[in-house]
Amino acid sequence: MLAERARGLPERTGLPVAEAAYRNLVLAAGGAPDRATAAADLAVRIAGYDDHPVVYPRRIELVRAAGGWRVEREEGTSGPPALWDLGATRSASGAHCLVLGLADGPDPAGLVAVGDRAVAAVGAVWGDARPGRLLLELTATEAQFARLLEGDPTAWADMAAVTVAAPGAPVRTPADRVLVNPEAYGRLSEFGRQVVVTHEATHVATRADTRAWTPLWLSEGIADWTAYRDCGRTPQQIAPELTRDVAAGKLPAELPADRDFAAGATGIAQAYEQSWLACELIARRYGPQRLVAFYRAVGADDGPGEDRDRRTDRLLRGELGIGLAEFTRLWLDGVTALKDRG
Incomplete structure (x- = not known):
């Protein structure tokens, strides 16, 4: 019965599901003789991505009918919901991307060209070894976007998109999704939308090279650097908040800390701009x-227990020939020069 339900998932959702199966089924004891509750993991693989x-951990309520047992209700129990838990779905595909959306939300076809351009831009930097594909999920509302992130909607109000590693896949090769906030994304210019999606596509492409000890100033900075590469804009246009701070005499003392990138953090825009400037340097x-x-090199290094700054200093010396202190000084010179650069 559950095997048949899994096979019917593509028809129920309209999504290009290549594989679906219920695993680790556990029936709950007790209850009425014509009813039962089961816990199971629903494993779903999207074709080509x-x-x-x-x-998805699921709770399944079963009821006995004339023809046997049938599913009366199914819901998620932990982790983020599946997109189809939020409503009827639809999809649109491009040469290198697939956009999954909700029937009552923005047309997913509007993201296809942006996604395809993002994959091309990322491939130009990271090469053919990078996955040349991108899967985006577009909700109908900002509240739904927050639900997929299991977060407070107010904290994510200004975030246009976020890359997440979907649960269940191996740590080094996860099933990445780029979640798009329809409200924040919708407020962006065409250029801004391209930057956002290319930024997130970079995170997807660099997943295997990104480790827990990779500083966020580096991972976020290189995503922005890839997105803005060859855009023809001045540093002041790319880093307007930081430029205003510099003009007001407000200068950073060090590279951004990981906490500076937390959703809703004060000065988060400046943290991203500072990180872009570090990678641009x-x-x-x-x-x-x-x-x-x-x-x-930062992602390949496996120095367990080594202090992050010490590791970064060692790898900077090995790859660039300068230590962290000297790099920070050069970066601060670049920040200060924003008031003069054109």
Whole structure:
């Protein structure tokens, strides 16, 4: 019965599901003789995009009917809900991206061209070894976007998109999704939308090179650097909040800390701009290939227990020939120069 229900998931959702199965089924004891409750993991793989199934823990209420048992209700029990838990779904595909949306929300086809351009821009930096595909989920409301993130809607109000590693896949090769906030994304210009999606596509492409000890100033900075690469805009246009701070005499003392990127954090815009400037410094001074090499070196290094700043200092010296203190000084010089650069 559950096997048949799993096979019917593509028809019920309208999504390109390549694989669906209920695993680890556990029936709850007790209850009325014509009713039962089960716990199971629903494993779903989207065709052409997921190397491994995404796992959704489910609670299933069963009722005995004339023809046997049938599912009366199914709901998620932990972790984020599946997109189809939020309503009827629809999808649109491009050459390198797939957009999953809700029937009562924005047309997912509107994201296809943006997604395809993002994949191309990321491939130009990270090469053919990077996954040339992108899966985006577009909700109908900001509240639904927050539900997929299991967060407070107010904290995510200004975030246009977020990349998440869907549960159940191996740590090093997760099934990534780019979740798009329809309200914040809708307020952006066409250029801004492209930057946001390319930024998130970079996170997808660099997942295997990103580790828990990768500083967020580096991972967020390189995503912005990839997104803004060759855009033809001035540093002041790319970093307007930081430029205003510099003009007012408000300068940072050090590279952004991880906490500065938390949703709703004060000065989060400046943290992203400062991080972009740090990666732009490496690319401009040493070349884009050295920036990519440094990022990969940070992810490949497995120095367990080593202090993060000490590790960053060691890898900067190995890849660029300068330590963290000297790099920070050069970066601060670049921040200060924003008032003069065109």
